[in-house]
Amino acid sequence: MASMNKVLAVAETSYIIRKGLVYVLSQLPxxxxxxxxxxxxxxxxQLGxxxxxxxxxxxxLLGHSVRGDIRQHxxxxxxxxxxxxxxxxxxxxxxxxxxxxIRINDSESKIEEVLSTTLNKEHSKKADQEELSDREKEILISIVKGMSNKEIAEFHNISIHTVITHRRNIGRKLEIHSVSGLTIYAILNKLVDIKDIKL
Structure with missing residues (x-):
């Protein structure tokens, strides 16, 4: 079950709808x-x-143009x-x-169900996500700095096969399989500084 200390943000311009939703949400345990x-x-x-x-x-509120990655936007x-x-x-x-x-005409119980399910899903995703080992973090840093598998192997004094295994494990653990996605992850988790990345 999700913990009982969730902070929610509501972005809605209609005063009546916003106030009604805030009231309903604030009553949830x-x-x-x-x-x-x-x-x-x-x-x-504000979200930051x-x-x-x-x-x-x-x-x-975001307009029709924002259909891609809402989270990134x-x-x-x-x-x-x-x-x-x-x-x-x-x-x-x-x-x-x-x-x-959540639809505007959903009942309080439906809103609570959607919210609980969503928060629990995110909580279990975080719990399921494995931590990277120190070695995997080092390899990740090399990847986002633009090094090839051969360069990574030489820099860390390991075989190319080991580099490929580390890359596969990093992708599996983080559920990120692109260099751009790994780069964003590394920056957000302060593993690299943006100025260290080759553009």
């Missing part, structure tokens, strides 16, 4: 605090300060669930980058 995001111009800045356990947002951590607050289902594909949906 797993919620410690609900923060209203009213000024949407600096939403990334609040660091919510989940964000409930009206997708229309909002500059949120990989494990922060984003729940779409939906007035009417336009097209299922529009909402596919969200972790869950």
């Amino acid at each position: 797993i919620v410690a605090k609900v923060v209203e995001l009213k000024e949407l111009e600096d939403i990334n800045y 300060i609040i660091k919510p356990d989940a964000l409930l947002i009206n997708p229309m 909002l500059d949120l951590e990989r494990n922060t669930p984003i729940i779409a607050l939906v007035y009417n289902l336009i097209d299922e594909r529009f909402y596919q980058s969200y972790d869950a949906l």
Whole structure:
């Protein structure tokens, strides 16, 4: 079960809907605090300060152009669930980058169910994710610095086969299989400084 100290952020411009949702959410046993995001111009800045356990947002606030990685657009951590607050289902594909949906006419029990399921899913994802070993972190740093397998092998005095095994294990543990994804992970986890990366 999710712990009972979750901080939620709600981004919705309609005063009535926002206040109603905040009231319902604040009554749930797993919620410690609900923060209203009213000024949407600096939403990334606000999210950086609040660091919510989940964000409930009206997708229309982001516009139709943002259909790709919502999390990256909002500059949120990989494990922060984003729940779409939906007035009417336009097209299922529009909402596919969200972790869950809450419809405007959902009951309190339905909202609680969606929220609990989403937060528990994210919690178990974090628990399932294995930690990288110190050696894997060293290899990851070399990868994001743009070194080839041969260069990594020579630099760390290991075989190319061992480098490939480490790369496979890193991808499996982090569930990230692209160099760009690994680079973002390494920067966010302060394994490398952005100035050390070859562009």
